[in-house]
Amino acid sequence: MAFSLFNWIGLGLGSALVLIPTVRWFWKRFDMPSKFALDIIRKRKEDEKEAQMWASIELQIQEEENKKREYYLKQRERIDTAGKSFDKNQEIDVWSKLGIKVELDTTINQKTDSKIASETFELTMENALPIKSNNQEPDWELIKKMSNLDIPQDGVPEAPDLGSLDN
DSSP states (O other): OOOOHHHHHHHHHHHHHHHHHHHHHHHHHHOSOOHHHHHHHHHHHHHHHHHHHHHHHHHHHHHHHHHHHHHHHHHHHHHHHHTOOOOHHHHHHHHHHTTOOOOOOOOOOHHHHHHHHHSOOOOOHHHHSOOOOSOOOOOHHHHHHHHTTTSOOTTOOOOOOHHHHOO
16 A cells, blocks of 8 residues: 555644644653752752841841941040140141131240149149139120031031031
């Protein structure tokens, strides 16, 4: 029995209609990873999550250490600069930058220095707040400058609003 071309095409189509669903069923049924492979995949996912968690914790710890280090450095700098005072020239410069004319007496008598150093001073209520009997006229220039402190000045930036920084 010889098949014609039409018969061969029909035989191929019929076998394809039977074999394609059968192969698909076998593929879906037996092309699954084994339990061992599923355990390995699950373990890898858990390890990735754990590594990511530890990396974030280490980053947070590093940030906290950096903040502590910066805080201690600032504290040390404050302590180092707290005990320093100005010399007379720097003091004159500071007062002049504030707009106050100051003339410091640079000639100090050594005898008065030694006399002051040798005297013992006892603090009592009478000498704690000495009352000046001479009525000197107040420094009106200083009072005028102090009264204008709330008015914005050119070249001086405005102070930040501390209430908004807490948010």
